[in-house]
Amino acid sequence: MWCESRSKARKILQKRVWIAICFYVPAVLGVALWVRHHPATGGVAFGLAAIPALPVIALFVAMGLYLRDESDGFQRDMMIRCMLWGTGALLTTMMFLGFAKMFGWRGDVDQFTEFMVFGVFAAVAKLTYRVQNRVGDDE
Amino acid sequence: MNNRLRVLRAERGWSQADMAERLEVSRQSVNAIETGKYDPSLPLAFKIARLFGKRIEEIFVEE
Numbered sequence: 001m002w003c004e005s006r007s008k009a010r011k012i013l014q015k016r017v018w019i020a021i022c023f024y025v026p027a028v029l030g031v032a033l034w035v036r037h038h039p040a041t042g043g044v045a046f047g048l049a050a051i052p053a054l055p056v057i058a059l060f061v062a063m064g065l066y067l068r069d070e071s072d073g074f075q076r077d078m079m080i081r082c083m084l085w086g087t088g089a090l091l092t093t094m095m096f097l098g099f100a101k102m103f104g105w106r107g108d109v110d111q112f113t114e115f116m117v118f119g120v121f122a123a124v125a126k127l128t129y130r131v132q133n134r135v136g137d138d139e
Numbered sequence: 140m141n142n143r144l145r146v147l148r149a150e151r152g153w154s155q156a157d158m159a160e161r162l163e164v165s166r167q168s169v170n171a172i173e174t175g176k177y178d179p180s181l182p183l184a185f186k187i188a189r190l191f192g193k194r195i196e197e198i199f200v201e202e
Contacts, residue, residue: 007165073180074168135170137157 009069016062024055056115078129086122093117141200144173147191162186 006014034040037044040048057065063083070076094114148158155173159166162183171177172187179187188195 019193072164072168073183074171075165077177133167133171133176135166 007070007072007075009066009071009077013062016030016065020055020058020062021084022054027052046053048056068077071119078126078133079128083127085125086118089121090114129130140178141175141202142172143198143200144169144187147193147198148173151191158190161190 031051035045036049063079067076067079070079097109140196144158147148148155153161155166155169161168162169164183168177172179184195191198
């Protein structure tokens, strides 16, 4: 029921996602450690901050390439829907927090909350669509 | 959009997995098309028509 054959494009996507994650983790840890021991300011700080963002860009490039290469329209449709859910939730959260601050809220949210919001909503959407479109035993 | 995929597939004794393999799509896609949850793209509709040796309008029926 839950096993689905993966297309060639999906396999390539998974490989690319893993590669991006493999770069992301050391990038985050490396930059955090570096800044702790060598506090950076100005352009250097911006440059260091950009390093962990590069694998995220790579992640979205990988998704874009997947959408281009996936010949199974239904699977492509599902991926687009999940990304839309994640993006919608992300923009809504940012908009809400922006207005809350504008109206005088002094609180703060953890760093990278937006990234978590995107990931969680995209994952929940994927799970929901998977349940909705589950296939029974083959006839 | 309604379709006769399940009937045509059953006539040939194919499983959804067989058909998915022939069409080079996932079984989930075949199931979604059969149950009317997803309308296939035009190239896939032509591919399905070719697979069954029929015209598109003989397989897919507008509601």
